[in-house]
Amino acid sequence: MNGKDLIGTHYLPPFEIGDALQRTEYTYRVLDAEYVEKDNTGCVHTAPGFGPDDYDTGKRYGLIPFCPVNEAGRFTDAFPMMEGKKVRTTNDDVIAYLKEKGLLYNTSKIKHRYGHCWRCKTPIIYRNTRQWFIDVPKVKDKMLSEIDRVKWVPDWAGSGREKNWVDGARDWCISRQRFWGIPLPVWECSCGAKKVVGQYEELKEGEGYTEGMDTHRPWIDKVTFKCPKCGKTMHRVPDVLDVWFDSGVASWADLGYPHKKDEFEKWWPPRFIVEAHDQTRGWFYTQLAAGVVSFDRAPYDEVMMHGWMLDSKGRKMSKSLGNVVTPEEVIEQYGADSLRYYMIMANAPWEDTSFQKLGPKDAWKVLNTYWNVVNFASMYMVLDSFDPAAHTLENMKASLSNEDRWMLSRTEKMKMAVTEALETRELHKVARALTDYIMEDLSRWYLHLVRDRSWDEESTDAKTAAYFTLYRAIMSVAVAMAPICPHITDRVYSAMGGSKLTVHMEDWQKGDASLIDEDIEHSMALVQKINAVVASEREKMGSKKRWPLNAVYIHGTDASVNDAVKVFNDILAQQVNIKKIGYLGAGEKAPIDVEPVDFGEGELFIDPTVTPEIEAEGWGRDLIRAIQQMRKNMKLNVEEFIFCDVKAEDHLVELFKIWQEHICGEVRAKQITYTDAPAGERVEDLEINGKVITVGVSSSKI
Numbered sequence: 289m290n291g292k293d294l295i296g297t298h299y300l301p302p303f304e305i306g307d308a309l310q311r312t313e314y315t316y317r318v319l320d321a322e323y324v325e326k327d328n329t330g331c332v333h334t335a336p337g338f339g340p341d342d343y344d345t346g347k348r349y350g351l352i353p354f355c356p357v358n359e360a361g362r363f364t365d366a367f368p369m370m371e372g373k374k375v376r377t378t379n380d381d382v383i384a385y386l387k388e389k390g391l392l393y394n395t396s397k398i399k400h401r402y403g404h405c406w407r408c409k410t411p412i413i414y415r416n417t418r419q420w421f422i423d424v425p426k427v428k429d430k431m432l433s434e435i436d437r438v439k440w441v442p443d444w445a446g447s448g449r450e451k452n453w454v455d456g457a458r459d460w461c462i463s464r465q466r467f468w469g470i471p472l473p474v475w476e477c478s479c480g481a482k483k484v485v486g487q488y489e490e491l492k493e494g495e496g497y498t499e500g501m502d503t504h505r506p507w508i509d510k511v512t513f514k515c516p517k518c519g520k521t522m523h524r525v526p527d528v529l530d531v532w533f534d535s536g537v538a539s540w541a542d543l544g545y546p547h548k549k550d551e552f553e554k555w556w557p558p559r560f561i562v563e564a565h566d567q568t569r570g571w572f573y574t575q576l577a578a579g580v581v582s583f584d585r586a587p588y589d590e591v592m593m594h595g596w597m598l599d600s601k602g603r604k605m606s607k608s609l610g611n612v613v614t615p616e617e618v619i620e621q622y623g624a625d626s627l628r629y630y631m632i633m634a635n636a637p638w639e640d641t642s643f644q645k646l647g648p649k650d651a652w653k654v655l656n657t658y659w660n661v662v663n664f665a666s667m668y669m670v671l672d673s674f675d676p677a678a679h680t681l682e683n684m685k686a687s688l689s690n691e692d693r694w695m696l697s698r699t700e701k702m703k704m705a706v707t708e709a710l711e712t713r714e715l716h717k718v719a720r721a722l723t724d725y726i727m728e729d730l731s732r733w734y735l736h737l738v739r740d741r742s743w744d745e746e747s748t749d750a751k752t753a754a755y756f757t758l759y760r761a762i763m764s765v766a767v768a769m770a771p772i773c774p775h776i777t778d779r780v781y782s783a784m785g786g787s788k789l790t791v792h793m794e795d796w797q798k799g800d801a802s803l804i805d806e807d808i809e810h811s812m813a814l815v816q817k818i819n820a821v822v823a824s825e826r827e828k829m830g831s832k833k834r835w836p837l838n839a840v841y842i843h844g845t846d847a848s849v850n851d852a853v854k855v856f857n858d859i860l861a862q863q864v865n866i867k868k869i870g871y872l873g874a875g876e877k878a879p880i881d882v883e884p885v886d887f888g889e890g891e892l893f894i895d896p897t898v899t900p901e902i903e904a905e906g907w908g909r910d911l912i913r914a915i916q917q918m919r920k921n922m923k924l925n926v927e928e929f930i931f932c933d934v935k936a937e938d939h940l941v942e943l944f945k946i947w948q949e950h951i952c953g954e955v956r957a958k959q960i961t962y963t964d965a966p967a968g969e970r971v972e973d974l975e976i977n978g979k980v981i982t983v984g985v986s987s988s989k990i
């Protein structure tokens with residue numbers, strides 16, 4: 289026999305139920321339902337008074353829900369044989385009863401899924417109760433068209449998720465049987481009449497209302513109305529509203545609407561809201577439904593949906609898993625700005641992020657690099673009494689070098705990239721644009737280039753131009769990064785003499801297109817590329833880092849490439865550390881017999897010959913670096929002069945003497961003495977290229 293052949297079959301109920309159960313055509317008959325699985329008997333008992341699935345099935349067949357269980361979980365007098373007993377304690381009574389009646393076929397324990405309270409894990413009972421609903425299907429079409437009107441970030445948060453949810457939305461139950469909460473403003477009479485109070489003004493007409501009273505429970509329940517139909521007393525429905533209803537009306541309730549209008553007219557509707565992706569069924573939805581019911585529109589124009597911060601393995605952080613990382617511990621270690629910067633940078637805002645321990649540390653490195661740039665710049669600016677207020681772009685223009693112009697161009701591009709990413713809400717791109725700018729353009733490249741200018745003794749125009757450019761870069765970062773890292777940016781802004789009370793009062797900077805110079809950027813990009821290519825070749829050749837290369841020959845794919853590189857010829861020579869740069873035109877051959885190396889827009893040839901001059905310069909540079917390290921270890925001020933004693937084998941001393949003047953200048957030595965017994969505040973045996981050199985350093989102040 290097939291299951292469907294049973295549909296409609298009558299059966300005798302095992303229990304005696306009184307008249308409280310209203311019988312209809314399909315009471316005590318076999319019905320069909322899609323959710324019944326064929327495991328076990330393939331039959332389940334349907335009780336429309338105890339659960340949504342059963343309720344729906346009952347509704348299809350016209351069954352009237354019967355629920356002889358009260359709020360305390362005890363049977364009521366509608367089921368006399370168990371009256372007063374707790375539902376979950378009657379299993380033995382039921383079995384005993386069936387046995388006695390000869391109706392028990394078998395008894396055993398089975399495991400099955402059961403609903404539990406999500407918070408305290410208590411097993412729960414579904415009960416059919418009287419509730420209040422918003423008829424969402426009635427406004428569904430308008431809700432769907434509002435989803436189309438609103439801008440969603442990302443787009444699929446609206447066109448996919450929210451639409452799917454609203455499409456399948458059912459009635460929204462807004463009543464709760466609680467004490468705390470907004471009282472449901474409905475009064476009822478025993479004759480069936482209802483009164484909905486929409487305003488305080490109407491409430492004042494009620495019996496028992498006193499001016500200034502607390503309109504929550506229990507006081508509100510003392511307010512009654514006279515029934516306009518029958519004259520009896522109307523009492524408030526004891527329910528309160530679902531807190532999700534509160535959240536749904538928050539946008540105008542918060543402004544005091546409808547009893548106050550001015551703030552509402554000024555601010556409503558909010559343009560933009562932001563919440564996590566779990567709010568598709570929550571706040572995004574409740575606001576949409578409440579807004580369409582009340583104002584025929586969504587109470588927002590743009591929704592930004594963000595992801596969750598998960599643990600490193602992508603699991604939800606929870607106390608029971610013991611995988612919670614608190615913001616406090618990260619802030620303690622790396623600071624609040626680092627945590628904020630990491631969270632913005634790690635992922636697109638709408639993606640979940642698996643928290644990586646090293647993430648905030650990487651963010652800290654970026655901020656620390658910025659901090660170091662600021663330190664370096666301000667130190668020299670103070671030394672040279674640079675006054676940022678005394679210079680404008682207009683009066684600086686003539687003094688700007690090509691690398692200054694390059695930096696200004698990069699700075700404006702950074703502002704544009706940051707602005708664009710903010711407009712599209714791709715916040716991770718804001719952080720990434722800032723990171724590239726700080727780490728590469730500003731610290732690794734520009735600061736490196738202007739370092740030599742800062743050492744110049746005289747305050748030249750070129751130096752001022754560098755300070756001007758550097759200052760502009762630092763302040764531009766402060767403004768662009770302020771929304772993400774409010775603390776460090778404000779500190780820098782104030783310390784560098786920002787004109788407003790705080791960086792957060794500055795105007796936003798969209799970037800000045802007139803300062804963008806694509807040709808110069810192309811030239812510098814070529815130099816950077818060649819620098820990287822030569823560095824990696826040198827490493828392969830095993831050539832010493834600080835020893836200059838004899839020559840590099842550039843052979844661009846066409847003359848314009850060579851010309852573009854030539855713009856920064858000196859910088860290339862200095863950064864790559866080359867004695868001579870040659871440029872090869874079309875058809876020209878390199879004067880040396882080495883393999884060409886590709887640099888993207890052409891090829892280059894490296895001459896690895898070590899001449900006596902190169903050897904001298906190489907040793908000189910190595911000594912400079914060693915002494916500078918000693919200065920650092922001694923914590924000498926940058927402007928402080930020193931005396932140096934050096935002991936080395938004769939051949940090296942001869943080489944150092946060739947570079948004597950340069951070495952003195954670089955390490956700020958008033959004098960270098962070659963002696964067999966170096967003395968000084970600090971004396972170190974330095975191992976350089978396999979030779980031991982002893983150096984003594986003293987501050988000239990002593």
Ligand SMILES: [Zn+2]
Binds near residue numbers: 406407408
């Ligand atoms: Zn609970």
Ligand SMILES: [Zn+2]
Binds near residue numbers: 477517
């Ligand atoms: Zn009445």
